[in-house]
Amino acid sequence: MAQQYKKGVSQNAYQHLQEADTNGDGYVSSEELAMYLEFKRRELEDQDAQRDAMRKMTWFALWGMLLYPVTIVIASWLDVDDAATIIGNIAPTYFVAISALVAAFFGANAYSASKKSDGQQMQMPMPTRPTPAAPTPPAPPSVEDYSEPTVESAPERPTPRRKIM
Numbered sequence: 001m002a003q004q005y006k007k008g009v010s011q012n013a014y015q016h017l018q019e020a021d022t023n024g025d026g027y028v029s030s031e032e033l034a035m036y037l038e039f040k041r042r043e044l045e046d047q048d049a050q051r052d053a054m055r056k057m058t059w060f061a062l063w064g065m066l067l068y069p070v071t072i073v074i075a076s077w078l079d080v081d082d083a084a085t086i087i088g089n090i091a092p093t094y095f096v097a098i099s100a101l102v103a104a105f106f107g108a109n110a111y112s113a114s115k116k117s118d119g120q121q122m123q124m125p126m127p128t129r130p131t132p133a134a135p136t137p138p139a140p141p142s143v144e145d146y147s148e149p150t151v152e153s154a155p156e157r158p159t160p161r162r163k164i165m
Helices: 011-020 030-077 081-121
Strands: none
Touching: 011 030, 030 081
């Protein structure tokens, strides 16, 4: 008996909802579906917030790196040469630190995303109800079942035996 699905909904959509079945009975109740949808909504909001944080951090680091030389020029222009010298001496450390901070943040997010996707691939599938097995048709005859016709040769005659005296 083939499983029936609602019109317009693919079997793949039902397979994705198997994780919504928290009690494992094979059916997704309205409470389980509501909880699953809320979880997915929050997961999407968290991912969106994380992308926004990454974007803000990147722009902040970029503007800091671009404005740092401007700060040195402004300090020199205001005749605060000691400040310009100190800011200039700190510049290599500042650029390396900001670059390392951004790289570590992006690297950690990429690593956690790859671990998360590996974990989803490693998930055990939800148990499904067994479907009755269809009777298997008999196997068609194979080539080995047929033999080539052979030409029968004349029957062998026994060789006469003579008695030697």
